[in-house]
Amino acid sequence: MLDRHLRGRDITDPEVLKVMGEVPREEFISQAYLSQAYCDGPVPIGMGQTISQPYIVALMSQELDVDGRCDVLEIGTGSGYQTAVLSKLARRVYTIERHHELSESAQAVLGRLGIGNVEFYIGDGSRGWPGERLFERIMVTAAVPVVPESLIDQLAEGGIMVAPEGPGGVQRLIALKKDKHKITERFICDVRFVKLLGEHGFEE
Numbered sequence: 001m002l003d004r005h006l007r008g009r010d011i012t013d014p015e016v017l018k019v020m021g022e023v024p025r026e027e028f029i030s031q032a033y034l035s036q037a038y039c040d041g042p043v044p045i046g047m048g049q050t051i052s053q054p055y056i057v058a059l060m061s062q063e064l065d066v067d068g069r070c071d072v073l074e075i076g077t078g079s080g081y082q083t084a085v086l087s088k089l090a091r092r093v094y095t096i097e098r099h100h101e102l103s104e105s106a107q108a109v110l111g112r113l114g115i116g117n118v119e120f121y122i123g124d125g126s127r128g129w130p131g132e133r134l135f136e137r138i139m140v141t142a143a144v145p146v147v148p149e150s151l152i153d154q155l156a157e158g159g160i161m162v163a164p165e166g167p168g169g170v171q172r173l174i175a176l177k178k179d180k181h182k183i184t185e186r187f188i189c190d191v192r193f194v195k196l197l198g199e200h201g202f203e204e
């Protein structure tokens with residue numbers, strides 16, 4: 001997977017490549033789909049959701065430019081695979097999922113893998129992490145119609161957010177940088193994500 005789907009494309013960050021080689025994707029995939037664990041495609045994880053393809057997980061991690069000083073907010077825990085990858089790059093990961101079944105399963109897998117620097121929250125991630133908190137990095141792993149102000153507000157100065165933005169179907173993956181007086185946006189590539197539902201996402 002590393003050589004064919006990641007190094008063979010544009011994943012060059014050594015830390016991201018190392019972590020992608022360490023996190024066992026098969027742990028996040030049900031028996032029925034195990035043969036697809038290292039194919040470069042999304043795989044169903046229940047509740048009508050999917051675990052993202054390894055290339056996109058690596059690309060979003062690389063674009064987020066995370067290091068061990070960063071607290072990362074992730075919206076859309078899903079299977080917990082991207083969460084596990086982020087946990088090995090960041091100081092701490094705060095992850096929100098609206099389906100308690102998925103969050104609980106992700107918590108169990110990360111527990112089995114001995115990953116202890118992740119906080120889980122079950123609820124509407126389009127509102128951000130409950131309470132007043134700032135994060136150095138934010139990753140949104142479901143498509144937003146437009147990046148919610150609630151998430152921009154929780155991004156620390158100098159922070160980076162990576163999110164798929166646009167209507168259902170094809171979205172633009174963007175990296176948003178928040179500086180003291182301005183927010184700049186950079187287009188990364190076109191992607192296809194399931195929709196982020198909720199108050200500042202798509203309507204259910």
Ligand code: SAM
Nearest residue numbers: 051076078079081082097098125142196197198
């Ligand atoms: N990164 C995940 C992984 O590695 O398995 C895949 C994420 S999946 C593409 C998107 C997830 O976002 C789904 O689990 C979905 O239930 C969740 N989601 C959608 N709307 C949400 C919301 N408002 N708050 C929290 N999670 C949400």
